[in-house]
Amino acid sequence: MCFFLRHTLDDVLRLVQLYGLNVHQYADDTQIYGCCHPDNSASLCGDFGICVEDVARWMCSNRLQLNARKTEFMWCVPPRRRHQLPVDQLTIQSTSVASRESVRDLGVYLDSDMSMHNHVTQLVCSCYGVLRQLRSIRRSLPRTALTTLVSSFIMSVTFVDHVKTNKHIFEICSPSGRATPF
Numbered sequence: 001m002c003f004f005l006r007h008t009l010d011d012v013l014r015l016v017q018l019y020g021l022n023v024h025q026y027a028d029d030t031q032i033y034g035c036c037h038p039d040n041s042a043s044l045c046g047d048f049g050i051c052v053e054d055v056a057r058w059m060c061s062n063r064l065q066l067n068a069r070k071t072e073f074m075w076c077v078p079p080r081r082r083h084q085l086p087v088d089q090l091t092i093q094s095t096s097v098a099s100r101e102s103v104r105d106l107g108v109y110l111d112s113d114m115s116m117h118n119h120v121t122q123l124v125c126s127c128y129g130v131l132r133q134l135r136s137i138r139r140s141l142p143r144t145a146l147t148t149l150v151s152s153f154i155m156s157v158t159f160v161d162h163v164k165t166n167k168h169i170f171e172i173c174s175p176s177g178r179a180t181p182f
Contacts, residue, residue, distance in 0.1 A: 015058055021047065034047070041075070041085050042088065045088060048073075049090050052092050066092075071090075072097070074099060074102070077112065127154075130153060131150070134149060
Protein backbone atom coordinates (compact mmCIF):
# COMPACT_ATOMS: atom_id res chain seq x y z
CA MET A 1 0.00 0.00 0.00
CA CYS A 2 2.72 2.46 0.86
CA PHE A 3 4.50 1.84 -2.45
CA PHE A 4 1.28 2.42 -4.41
CA LEU A 5 0.58 5.61 -2.51
CA ARG A 6 4.08 6.93 -3.14
CA HIS A 7 3.91 5.86 -6.77
CA THR A 8 0.54 7.63 -7.16
CA LEU A 9 1.82 10.86 -5.66
CA ASP A 10 4.89 10.84 -7.88
CA ASP A 11 2.82 10.23 -11.03
CA VAL A 12 0.46 13.15 -10.33
CA LEU A 13 3.38 15.37 -9.37
CA ARG A 14 5.19 14.66 -12.65
CA LEU A 15 2.02 15.13 -14.67
CA VAL A 16 1.29 18.53 -13.10
CA GLN A 17 4.89 19.67 -13.45
CA LEU A 18 4.71 19.05 -17.22
CA TYR A 19 2.50 22.16 -17.35
CA GLY A 20 4.86 24.24 -15.22
CA LEU A 21 2.46 24.06 -12.28
CA ASN A 22 2.90 22.94 -8.67
CA VAL A 23 0.92 20.52 -6.54
CA HIS A 24 0.14 19.91 -2.86
CA GLN A 25 -1.55 16.68 -1.84
CA TYR A 26 -3.25 15.97 1.46
CA ALA A 27 -4.83 12.53 1.83
CA ASP A 28 -7.53 12.58 -0.88
CA ASP A 29 -7.20 16.29 -1.68
CA THR A 30 -5.00 17.55 -4.52
CA GLN A 31 -4.26 21.24 -4.96
CA ILE A 32 -2.75 22.48 -8.18
CA TYR A 33 -1.39 25.99 -8.25
CA GLY A 34 0.82 28.25 -10.30
CA CYS A 35 1.75 31.87 -10.74
CA CYS A 36 2.10 34.24 -13.63
CA HIS A 37 2.30 37.87 -14.60
CA PRO A 38 -1.24 39.33 -14.84
CA ASP A 39 -0.84 39.66 -18.62
CA ASN A 40 -0.43 35.87 -18.88
CA SER A 41 -3.39 34.92 -16.68
CA ALA A 42 -5.57 33.71 -19.58
CA SER A 43 -2.78 31.38 -20.70
CA LEU A 44 -2.33 30.06 -17.17
CA CYS A 45 -6.08 29.46 -16.88
CA GLY A 46 -5.98 27.42 -20.11
CA ASP A 47 -3.00 25.42 -18.84
CA PHE A 48 -4.92 24.70 -15.66
CA GLY A 49 -7.89 23.37 -17.56
CA ILE A 50 -5.76 21.06 -19.69
CA CYS A 51 -3.70 19.93 -16.70
CA VAL A 52 -6.76 19.08 -14.60
CA GLU A 53 -8.26 17.19 -17.55
CA ASP A 54 -5.04 15.15 -17.81
CA VAL A 55 -5.06 14.49 -14.07
CA ALA A 56 -8.70 13.37 -14.36
CA ARG A 57 -7.79 10.98 -17.21
CA TRP A 58 -4.86 9.62 -15.18
CA MET A 59 -7.15 9.14 -12.18
CA CYS A 60 -9.72 7.30 -14.31
CA SER A 61 -7.05 4.98 -15.71
CA ASN A 62 -6.02 4.18 -12.12
CA ARG A 63 -9.61 3.54 -10.96
CA LEU A 64 -9.88 6.86 -9.16
CA GLN A 65 -12.38 9.63 -9.79
CA LEU A 66 -12.09 13.39 -9.88
CA ASN A 67 -15.26 15.06 -8.64
CA ALA A 68 -15.55 18.14 -10.85
CA ARG A 69 -18.50 19.44 -8.79
CA LYS A 70 -16.20 19.77 -5.76
CA THR A 71 -13.46 21.51 -7.71
CA GLU A 72 -12.85 25.12 -6.71
CA PHE A 73 -10.81 27.74 -8.48
CA MET A 74 -9.51 31.01 -7.03
CA TRP A 75 -7.14 33.75 -8.14
CA CYS A 76 -5.02 35.30 -5.40
CA VAL A 77 -4.41 38.83 -6.51
CA PRO A 78 -4.53 42.30 -4.93
CA PRO A 79 -7.80 44.16 -5.58
CA ARG A 80 -6.02 46.75 -7.75
CA ARG A 81 -5.05 43.96 -10.21
CA ARG A 82 -8.41 42.17 -10.30
CA HIS A 83 -9.42 43.91 -13.53
CA GLN A 84 -6.49 42.22 -15.33
CA LEU A 85 -7.81 38.70 -14.73
CA PRO A 86 -9.71 36.75 -17.38
CA VAL A 87 -13.44 36.40 -16.88
CA ASP A 88 -13.50 32.94 -18.47
CA GLN A 89 -14.52 29.98 -16.38
CA LEU A 90 -12.40 26.88 -16.02
CA THR A 91 -13.98 23.84 -17.73
CA ILE A 92 -13.34 20.46 -16.14
CA GLN A 93 -15.10 17.34 -17.42
CA SER A 94 -17.82 19.41 -19.08
CA THR A 95 -18.39 21.29 -15.82
CA SER A 96 -17.77 25.04 -15.69
CA VAL A 97 -15.93 26.17 -12.59
CA ALA A 98 -16.16 29.90 -11.88
CA SER A 99 -13.46 31.71 -9.97
CA ARG A 100 -14.39 32.08 -6.30
CA GLU A 101 -13.68 34.92 -3.91
CA SER A 102 -13.04 32.54 -1.01
CA VAL A 103 -12.34 28.82 -0.60
CA ARG A 104 -12.06 26.58 2.44
CA ASP A 105 -8.90 24.55 2.48
CA LEU A 106 -8.01 22.24 5.37
CA GLY A 107 -10.15 24.30 7.72
CA VAL A 108 -8.69 27.65 6.65
CA TYR A 109 -10.81 30.08 4.67
CA LEU A 110 -8.64 31.77 2.05
CA ASP A 111 -9.75 35.01 0.40
CA SER A 112 -8.67 35.94 -3.10
CA ASP A 113 -7.09 39.13 -1.72
CA MET A 114 -5.49 37.20 1.19
CA SER A 115 -7.24 39.45 3.74
CA MET A 116 -8.41 36.48 5.86
CA HIS A 117 -11.74 38.29 6.35
CA ASN A 118 -13.87 35.16 5.76
CA HIS A 119 -11.62 33.05 7.98
CA VAL A 120 -11.87 35.49 10.88
CA THR A 121 -15.65 35.76 10.41
CA GLN A 122 -16.10 31.98 10.44
CA LEU A 123 -13.78 31.59 13.43
CA VAL A 124 -15.67 34.22 15.43
CA CYS A 125 -19.01 32.55 14.57
CA SER A 126 -17.82 29.14 15.72
CA CYS A 127 -16.33 30.62 18.91
CA TYR A 128 -19.59 32.35 19.76
CA GLY A 129 -21.38 29.05 19.27
CA VAL A 130 -19.13 27.28 21.76
CA LEU A 131 -19.34 30.17 24.21
CA ARG A 132 -23.16 29.99 24.02
CA GLN A 133 -22.95 26.28 24.85
CA LEU A 134 -20.69 27.02 27.80
CA ARG A 135 -23.13 29.70 28.92
CA SER A 136 -25.93 27.11 29.05
CA ILE A 137 -23.97 24.98 31.57
CA ARG A 138 -22.42 27.81 33.58
CA ARG A 139 -24.79 27.39 36.55
CA SER A 140 -23.89 23.70 36.80
CA LEU A 141 -20.18 24.36 37.26
CA PRO A 142 -18.12 26.03 39.96
CA ARG A 143 -16.79 29.41 38.87
CA THR A 144 -13.18 28.14 38.78
CA ALA A 145 -14.10 25.23 36.50
CA LEU A 146 -16.00 27.55 34.15
CA THR A 147 -13.07 29.97 34.07
CA THR A 148 -10.71 27.09 33.27
CA LEU A 149 -12.99 25.84 30.47
CA VAL A 150 -13.32 29.26 28.85
CA SER A 151 -9.58 29.97 29.16
CA SER A 152 -8.67 26.56 27.73
CA PHE A 153 -11.09 27.01 24.85
CA ILE A 154 -9.76 30.44 23.95
CA MET A 155 -6.12 29.35 24.20
CA SER A 156 -6.68 26.22 22.11
CA VAL A 157 -8.58 28.05 19.38
CA THR A 158 -6.05 30.85 19.27
CA PHE A 159 -3.01 28.56 19.16
CA VAL A 160 -4.37 25.91 16.80
CA ASP A 161 -5.84 28.46 14.41
CA HIS A 162 -2.65 30.54 14.40
CA VAL A 163 -0.43 27.55 13.63
CA LYS A 164 -2.79 26.08 11.01
CA THR A 165 -3.34 29.39 9.24
CA ASN A 166 0.30 30.47 9.14
CA LYS A 167 1.53 27.06 7.98
CA HIS A 168 -1.11 26.93 5.25
CA ILE A 169 -0.48 30.45 3.98
CA PHE A 170 3.27 29.82 3.94
CA GLU A 171 2.78 26.71 1.77
CA ILE A 172 0.43 28.37 -0.71
CA CYS A 173 1.65 31.95 -1.16
CA SER A 174 3.78 32.56 -4.16
CA PRO A 175 7.14 34.16 -3.39
CA SER A 176 6.78 36.33 -6.50
CA GLY A 177 3.55 37.91 -5.23
CA ARG A 178 1.91 37.34 -8.62
CA ALA A 179 -1.57 36.02 -9.32
CA THR A 180 -1.91 32.44 -8.10
CA PRO A 181 -5.00 30.37 -8.98
CA PHE A 182 -5.99 27.25 -7.06
